Amino acid sequence: MASITKHAIWIAVAVVGAFALGSVALSRGETINALWIMIAAVSIYLVAYRYYALYLARTVVGADPTRMTPAVRYNDGLDFVPTNKYVLYGHHFAAIAGAGPLVGPVLAAQMGYLPGMLWIIIGVVLAGAVQDFMVLFVSTRRDGRSLGELVREEMGYVPGVIALFGAFLIMIIILAVLALIVVKALAESPWGTFTIAATIPIAIGMGLWMRFVRPGRIGGVSVAGFILLILAIVIGGQVAESPIWGPAFTLTGVQLTWLLIGYGFIASVLPVWLLLAPRDYLSTFLKIGAIIALAIGIVVMAPDLKMPALTRFTDGTGPVWAGSLFPFLFITIACGAVSGFHSLISSGTTPKLLDNEKNMRFIGYGGMLMESFVAIMALIAASIIEPGVYFAMNSPAALIGTSAESAAAVVSGWGFAVTPEMLTQTAEDVGEATIISRAGGAPTLAVGMAHIFSALTGGGQAMMAFWYHFAILFEALFILTAVDAGTRAGRFMLQDLLGAFIPPLRRTDSWSANLIATALCVGAWGYFLYQGVVDPLGGINTFWPLFGISNQMLAAVALMLVTVVLFKMKRERYAWVAILPTAWLLICTLTAGWQKIFHADPRIGFLSHAAGLREAAARGEVVAPAKSMAQMQQTILNDYINASLTVLFILVVLSMLFFSIRACLQALQFDHPTVREAPFQTMPQPGTSTGPVGRGM
Amino acid sequence: MTPALRQWGRLLQQTMHLMVGLPDYAAYLEHMRRFHPERRPMSEAEFFRDRQAARYRRGGGRCC
Numbered sequence: 001m002a003s004i005t006k007h008a009i010w011i012a013v014a015v016v017g018a019f020a021l022g023s024v025a026l027s028r029g030e031t032i033n034a035l036w037i038m039i040a041a042v043s044i045y046l047v048a049y050r051y052y053a054l055y056l057a058r059t060v061v062g063a064d065p066t067r068m069t070p071a072v073r074y075n076d077g078l079d080f081v082p083t084n085k086y087v088l089y090g091h092h093f094a095a096i097a098g099a100g101p102l103v104g105p106v107l108a109a110q111m112g113y114l115p116g117m118l119w120i121i122i123g124v125v126l127a128g129a130v131q132d133f134m135v136l137f138v139s140t141r142r143d144g145r146s147l148g149e150l151v152r153e154e155m156g157y158v159p160g161v162i163a164l165f166g167a168f169l170i171m172i173i174i175l176a177v178l179a180l181i182v183v184k185a186l187a188e189s190p191w192g193t194f195t196i197a198a199t200i201p202i203a204i205g206m207g208l209w210m211r212f213v214r215p216g217r218i219g220g221v222s223v224a225g226f227i228l229l230i231l232a233i234v235i236g237g238q239v240a241e242s243p244i245w246g247p248a249f250t251l252t253g254v255q256l257t258w259l260l261i262g263y264g265f266i267a268s269v270l271p272v273w274l275l276l277a278p279r280d281y282l283s284t285f286l287k288i289g290a291i292i293a294l295a296i297g298i299v300v301m302a303p304d305l306k307m308p309a310l311t312r313f314t315d316g317t318g319p320v321w322a323g324s325l326f327p328f329l330f331i332t333i334a335c336g337a338v339s340g341f342h343s344l345i346s347s348g349t350t351p352k353l354l355d356n357e358k359n360m361r362f363i364g365y366g367g368m369l370m371e372s373f374v375a376i377m378a379l380i381a382a383s384i385i386e387p388g389v390y391f392a393m394n395s396p397a398a399l400i401g402t403s404a405e406s407a408a409a410v411v412s413g414w415g416f417a418v419t420p421e422m423l424t425q426t427a428e429d430v431g432e433a434t435i436i437s438r439a440g441g442a443p444t445l446a447v448g449m450a451h452i453f454s455a456l457t458g459g460g461q462a463m464m465a466f467w468y469h470f471a472i473l474f475e476a477l478f479i480l481t482a483v484d485a486g487t488r489a490g491r492f493m494l495q496d497l498l499g500a501f502i503p504p505l506r507r508t509d510s511w512s513a514n515l516i517a518t519a520l521c522v523g524a525w526g527y528f529l530y531q532g533v534v535d536p537l538g539g540i541n542t543f544w545p546l547f548g549i550s551n552q553m554l555a556a557v558a559l560m561l562v563t564v565v566l567f568k569m570k571r572e573r574y575a576w577v578a579i580l581p582t583a584w585l586l587i588c589t590l591t592a593g594w595q596k597i598f599h600a601d602p603r604i605g606f607l608s609h610a611a612g613l614r615e616a617a618a619r620g621e622v623v624a625p626a627k628s629m630a631q632m633q634q635t636i637l638n639d640y641i642n643a644s645l646t647v648l649f650i651l652v653v654l655s656m657l658f659f660s661i662r663a664c665l666q667a668l669q670f671d672h673p674t675v676r677e678a679p680f681q682t683m684p685q686p687g688t689s690t691g692p693v694g695r696g697m
Numbered sequence: 698m699t700p701a702l703r704q705w706g707r708l709l710q711q712t713m714h715l716m717v718g719l720p721d722y723a724a725y726l727e728h729m730r731r732f733h734p735e736r737r738p739m740s741e742a743e744f745f746r747d748r749q750a751a752r753y754r755r756g757g758g759r760c761c
Contacts, residue, residue, distance in 0.1 A: 216745030
């Protein structure tokens with residue numbers, strides 16, 4: 001009887017979730033309120049956390065509350081610190097949540113809100129949260145080692161190097177895509193450009209203050225920085241209006257690209273305390289604050305969704321990105337459903353701060369559920385905008401032209417009624433010259449957020465423009481932080497990789513080695529960024545799928561490692577929890593990769609796109625928007641480079657599959673566990689005075 | 698302020714600090730006092746600079 005009452009509340013939650021999901025999925029014709037989606041998502045998260053995550057923790061991996069964690073064993077008050085689980089949850093969530101869960105769902109909304117919503121919810125429960133939790137487990141049992149080290153130890157040296165190489169390529173693509181989002185949001189937008197530029201002196205001021213005046217007092221200086229940011233947004237409106245300053249801050253995509261490349265190089269060789277750290281503080285607090293405000297705003301406003309459940313573009317003819325629902329939807333929404341990059345966090349600082357194995361479920365699984373919730377909110381923000389405005393904002397100029405009239409005519413022709421007046425009015429509302437062809441997710445999300453926030457705060461159109469630029473600032477700020485921190489991380493990876501062949505390059509204390517590696521790293525992402533900015537289809541069209549493929553492949557690699565570990569623990573009967581999402585990710589990424597290379601439709605396949613241009617070039621024709629034969633040749637070369645990159649990704653993942661299967665088969669030949677865990681030590685009772693053991697001291 | 702409220706405030710501050718990679722200075726001092734009483738602990742400013750540098754050192758990656 002007790003067990004029935006214990007489960008009764010969870011059955012009730014499940015019924016509420018099923019009812020909400022049913023109302024969303026089965027409605028035809030009538031409008032759906034966004035709250036239904038939130039209720040469906042949260043109920044399913046709760047039930048999954050109560051049952052499936054508990055099954056993973058207790059049965060699959062056998063988390064042991066009496067087993068000492070690295071934080072306790074190596075406690076040094078610095079890197080290894082047993083941390084309150086709620087405090088650690090905040091740290092972990094702040095580390096995993098970035099632009100990914102905000103942008104992917106916005107782009108996926110072109111197929112309607114339903115496919116994206118289902119993938120975000122199902123994906124996180126069965127794949128994303130499983131990966132984050134399991135990698136946290138594997139790393140915690142191995143002194144908090146990183147993913148690369150874990151692969152090397154459990155699978156071998158060669159797979160370790162391949163995984164590192166794969167992670168470096170992914171880093172380059174991520175940095176290029178993130179930078180591209182910023183360029184797309186700031187091009188021809190003096191208000192946005194001024195605000196973002198102002199963050200640099202603000203951050204430097206904060207950095208100097210924290211370095212020399214009040215070290216360690218993050219709170220006060222962050223509040224001051226925040227107030228200055230708000231001032232910068234307000235002044236930005238005046239700057240955009242000014243006949244002198246307005247044009248000075250009106251930059252083209254190509255100009256912004258060169259500025260970003262220069263900025264990336266300089267920022268990543270400056271001392272961290274001067275620019276990176278203070279801006280990191282600002283962007284982290286702003287990010288968490290904006291996410292909380294967005295959740296409150298959606299609940300209070302309870303907006304209706306204007307996007308249909310499914311659009312005609314599920315067939316793969318959509319303007320925002322090319323490709324059919326399978327496999328490309330599952331590539332487009334990576335973070336929020338499953339993100340390989342999280343495996344680097346779950347094997348980074350978090351396992352070194354975990355106070356007890358029993359809290360892995362809350363941190364690993366629970367943290368990813370929260371990120372999934374952010375993705376659901378981004379999907380809602382994109383779906384409450386008029387669909388006609390959404391498509392005008394996200395379709396490339398090559399398809400809809402650059403004037404409000406042409407865009408409205410083309411988008412209305414697709415069946416999403418919109419008038420030129422609506423487009424110019426929206427642009428005027430948010431204080432921009434135009435909103436047409438601003439693909440990349442950030443501006444669309446900003447319009448959605450501006451709707452929600454201005455409904456929350458009142459203040460009419462004047463506040464609408466303020467909130468639009470607030471949302472742009474919030475995204476651009478943490479993207480720039482990611483570009484800067486990512487360039488540093490990429491430089492270290494590159495120094496590790498090249499150091500294997502040219503040992504002096506590995507020395508991180510050498511200025512010349514650092515500058516060479518930084519230049520190579522910035523050059524690599526800068527090349528793809530430039531290519532994306534001049535791409536007639538808007539760049540996002542080409543690069544977001546590449547980013548998705550590579551990120552999901554990294555997830556597959558992490559899950560393959562988890563599978564190997566389960567086999568080596570002699571827990572192979574439970575390995576399906578990792579094999580299931582691995583198989584799905586392999587099917588999606590390999591199909592998508594294959595189609596990106598070989599698909600006959602030149603909008604999807606790199607090779608058929610190149611072939612079309614070559615035929616035109618052979619006939620002596622210059623195909624618009626290329627203006628010269630040299631530009632045509634450049635585009636053809638880009639196609640080949642992108643195709644080769646995709647081939648590399650496929651080779652990385654296939655070789656990792658081979659090594660994983662081999663390691664699993666080897667593990668099966670033993671009748672005892674063959675994992676290399678740190679030896680078991682009993683957790684000290686609270687109050688005992690057993691000191692931590694020294695680590696290499 | 699009630700003790701419970703003060704405890705919540707402390708947890709909130711710790712959370713916001715750790716979100717940007719700064720561990721709890723009081724916990725560090727307590728650790729040094731208990732296990733390394735012979736060593737001089739870093740001052741709060743030194744601690745802050747040390748942790749700030751550590752956050753962006755090799756291997757300190759964050760997500761997209």
